[in-house]
């Protein structure tokens with residue numbers, strides 16, 4: 001096992017693993033030494049279609065040859081095309097395009113504040129959650145629940161009220177005591193926080209409270225959206241509609257993109273001049289989004305994510321049954337967390353040595369986010385590599 005490495009002249013903001021990846025095909029990638037890995041991470045839920053998907057590659061090559069960027073001084077037909085696809089699949093009405101998850105969330109937070117101002121609330125507050133992750137800009141890190149993400153960047157942005165997830169009484173208490181609240185902002189399944197799903201009854205209750213209070217329901221689907229759970233959007237399992245839904249990671253299958261999809265209460269809050277971004281909605285990113293959604297549909301990748309996810313979850317539960325150190329295996333579709341009873345960052349390096357890419361988040365949770373093209377055979381391959389590593393890790397004495 002090797003210590004995290006940094007790269008000369010590159011800011012040391014990441015603890016990197018000691019390999020460099022050169023290329024990939026489907027759910028496999030190769031490093032610069034020629035070693036092959038099974039991709040159980042998809043670049044953190046980004047490579048929806050896996051690597052080098054032939055239809056996707058051809059479409060991007062076509063687009064690069066036509067136009068990469070033109071800016072929003074002009075109409076961009078591909079924005080309309082992708083917006084209409086997202087609207088049709090979400091039941092919402094309008095989309096703002098940007099370039100990343102934090103940017104999508106930043107736009108959502110601006111909508112929550114402007115929505116308040118428009119109805120006479122000068123100091124709008126947004127309800128956010130313990131263990132939430134929303135990004136690393138000053139506003140989105142302030143909305144994030146992890147104190148490690150805050151440390152060193154104080155003063156935080158004000159106007160957030162924090163509550164625990166899945167606690168209806170806590171949010172009812174906020175409704176009784178905080179007249180300036182304008183929105184509730186949560187991940188349907190917390191990703192970085194350790195694969196913590198909001199329960200369906202909880203989401204339904206929050207929807208009802210938002211309606212009673214005139215609050216916006218803003219669901220951060222940056223990680224759990226775009227088919228990963230087996231439906232287009234994770235909240236659809238609960239049968240509710242949000243007012244604001246930030247998207248990013250999987251939407252462009254690797255090309256940087258972000259989007260905020262809004263329903264009627266939120267769609268016209270931002271007026272000309274209120275928001276914008278140079279790169280947002282550029283033709284290359286829009287084409288990547290359009291092709292990602294089309295290919296997902298043509299290849300039945302949502303049904304695949306649901307079926308392979310269920311197979312993977314069942315295999316992990318079966319193989320790890322009776323392991324006292326396994327606290328819980330949870331998630332939905334191809335978004336799975338295995339919580340252990342102790343910090344397990346070392347599993348990341350050991351999996352790498354064994355030819356498997358994954359992540360460990362919230363110290364104790366092994367997180368699996370394979371591409372949506374993952375097959376049951378690949379799921380079995382993943383289980384065959386990972387389960388012995390977890391068993392061996394749990395059999396070792398806990399360091400004092």
Ligand SMILES: *Cc1c(COP(=O)(O)O)cnc(C)c1O
Pocket residue numbers: 100101102103105133134135136187191192220221222223224248249
């Ligand atoms: C990754 C992530 C973000 C931040 O996205 P970036 O593209 O890294 O800025 C925000 N919210 C959630 C739920 C995420 O998983």
